[in-house]
Amino acid sequence: DIVMTQSPDSLAVSLGERATINCKSSQSVFSSSNNKNSLTWYQQKPGQPPKLLVYWASTRESGVPDRFSASGAGTDFTLTITSLQAEDVAVYYCQQYYSPPYTFGQGTKLEIK
Amino acid sequence: QVQLVQSGSEVKKPGASVKVSCKASGYTFTGYYIHWVRQAPGQGLEWMGWINPNSGVTNYAQKFQGSVTMTRDASVTSTYMEVNSLKSDDTAVYYCARDFGSGLRRFYFFDYWGQGTLVTVSS
Numbered sequence: 001d002i003v004m005t006q007s008p009d010s011l012a013v014s015l016g017e018r019a020t021i022n023c024k025s026s027q028s029v030f031s032s033s034n035n036k037n038s039l040t041w042y043q044q045k046p047g048q049p050p051k052l053l054v055y056w057a058s059t060r061e062s063g064v065p066d067r068f069s070a071s072g073a074g075t076d077f078t079l080t081i082t083s084l085q086a087e088d089v090a091v092y093y094c095q096q097y098y099s100p101p102y103t104f105g106q107g108t109k110l111e112i113k
Numbered sequence: 114q115v116q117l118v119q120s121g122s123e124v125k126k127p128g129a130s131v132k133v134s135c136k137a138s139g140y141t142f143t144g145y146y147i148h149w150v151r152q153a154p155g156q157g158l159e160w161m162g163w164i165n166p167n168s169g170v171t172n173y174a175q176k177f178q179g180s181v182t183m184t185r186d187a188s189v190t191s192t193y194m195e196v197n198s199l200k201s202d203d204t205a206v207y208y209c210a211r212d213f214g215s216g217l218r219r220f221y222f223f224d225y226w227g228q229g230t231l232v233t234v235s236s
Contacts, residue, residue: 049208049228050226055220
């Protein structure tokens with residue numbers, strides 16, 4: 001199984017500042033068949049299901065604010081939230097869909113400092 | 114609008130079974146795989162498997178083979194996930210989620226989620 005490891009486990013950032021969350025996979029999730037990295041990011045607020053933010057490692061889902069951006073390739077990926085808003089408080093998960101079982105990172109809890 | 118509406122919370126004793134339903138609306142039911150993902154209290158997300166609502170073909174994570182059964186009833190646009198021989202560590206919120214891809218394209222990530230069903234296993 002591909003192990004997804006996020007860092008840090010929790011993060012406190014001031015309103016308006018930048019938040020950066022990292023995700024590392026135990027093996028590459030790059031697919032040569034389509035030249036894409038099979039990596040998504042989700043946001044989960046308390047009591048809610050996860051919400052898709054980013055797929056193919058860097059493609060923002062429709063309706064997601066452009067303060068959310070993501071990058072990375074192979075085994076190392078980053079989600080960045082520029083100018084943190086109060087509504088961004090949540091747990092963020094990465095997920096690989098390169099090979100089954102489709103595994104998630106352990107989550108990063110983002111709070112306001 | 115796309116909606117996945119799940120059945121309500123359940124409390125079960127160890128060794129029992131539970132069946133959770135997920136009713137889809139707002140899109141062509143047979144066009145998208147449905148996945149099941151669970152989340153133990155305060156824990157992360159765990160993918161359990163998928164079902165093709167068109168054919169009924171399923172694929173389970175190895176961990177859940179033999180203990181989980183996914184089915185569908187296209188006449189009511191619903192999928193079901195049954196867990197047998199429940200143990201205390203099966204206590205979790207169970208989510209259904211729609212695959213991002215449609216038709217012949219499958220991506221194995223999820224764009225719409227149900228609200229979740231809490232299953233509590235306790236003697």
